[in-house]
Amino acid sequence: MFYKTNEPHGLPHNPFKSCVVPRPIAWVSSVHPDGDVNLAPYSFFNAITSDPPMVMISFNGYHQHGGEKDTLYNIKTSREFVVNMVPLALREAMNVTTAPVAHDVDELQLAGLTTEDSVLVKPPRVAEAPIHLECELYQEISLPCTLRDSINTMVIGSVLGVHIRDEVLTDGMIDLAKINPLSRLGYLQYTSVDTVFEMERPKG
Numbered sequence: 001m002f003y004k005t006n007e008p009h010g011l012p013h014n015p016f017k018s019c020v021v022p023r024p025i026a027w028v029s030s031v032h033p034d035g036d037v038n039l040a041p042y043s044f045f046n047a048i049t050s051d052p053p054m055v056m057i058s059f060n061g062y063h064q065h066g067g068e069k070d071t072l073y074n075i076k077t078s079r080e081f082v083v084n085m086v087p088l089a090l091r092e093a094m095n096v097t098t099a100p101v102a103h104d105v106d107e108l109q110l111a112g113l114t115t116e117d118s119v120l121v122k123p124p125r126v127a128e129a130p131i132h133l134e135c136e137l138y139q140e141i142s143l144p145c146t147l148r149d150s151i152n153t154m155v156i157g158s159v160l161g162v163h164i165r166d167e168v169l170t171d172g173m174i175d176l177a178k179i180n181p182l183s184r185l186g187y188l189q190y191t192s193v194d195t196v197f198e199m200e201r202p203k204g
Ligand SMILES: Cc1cc2nc3c(=O)[nH]c(=O)nc-3n(C[C@H](O)[C@H](O)[C@H](O)COP(=O)(O)O)c2cc1C
Pocket: 025, 038, 039, 040, 041, 042, 043, 044, 045, 058, 059, 060, 061, 063, 068, 069, 070, 071, 072, 094, 095, 097, 098, 099, 100, 101, 184
């Protein structure tokens, strides 16, 4: 089949998100100006450069209670956030933190998670997560939106510091088989990294 994205696709559900898979999940901790800590998952997320390390997250739509999603609002006001990696074992906790609760409701408590202080930024880290990226807002970019009364906003962040739990290192390399990072597919589907292999690049 083929469909033009500005015309109906004729399928029961929009297939687009299943066409770009798997997408890593940024489990983003941030702090509201009132001091409330927020945690929510975002899968329109990726690393975009490594020298210096930078990441992007895309926010789609408003908060159900009105205004921007809490994470976006907090990043814009504080200019800081932490990306926590979600291992397969924490999938249920991750799912709890997607609830569209008011900003003064602590999603970490709802999900039974605990925090550790960050080194360079105010938002704390999810203690149970194996890897954390401490980030500073680099740029906010408004994206087009075809839905009425909605917004799409991309945030680019500079990664200032990286925490890696010693126990997920094997011979000095991150051992993804010990983490099984959770990733997003389309629809309500997920996958996790459980196969890792190496390939040499051709010499030019
Ligand atoms: C696995 C997963 C990935 C998600 N990815 C995104 C995303 O990339 N962009 C987005 O706007 N919402 C995404 N959401 C929905 C947000 O998590 C949800 O709107 C949440 O309530 C936002 O919380 P906040 O207002 O505390 O930031 C995702 C949800 C799940 C479960």
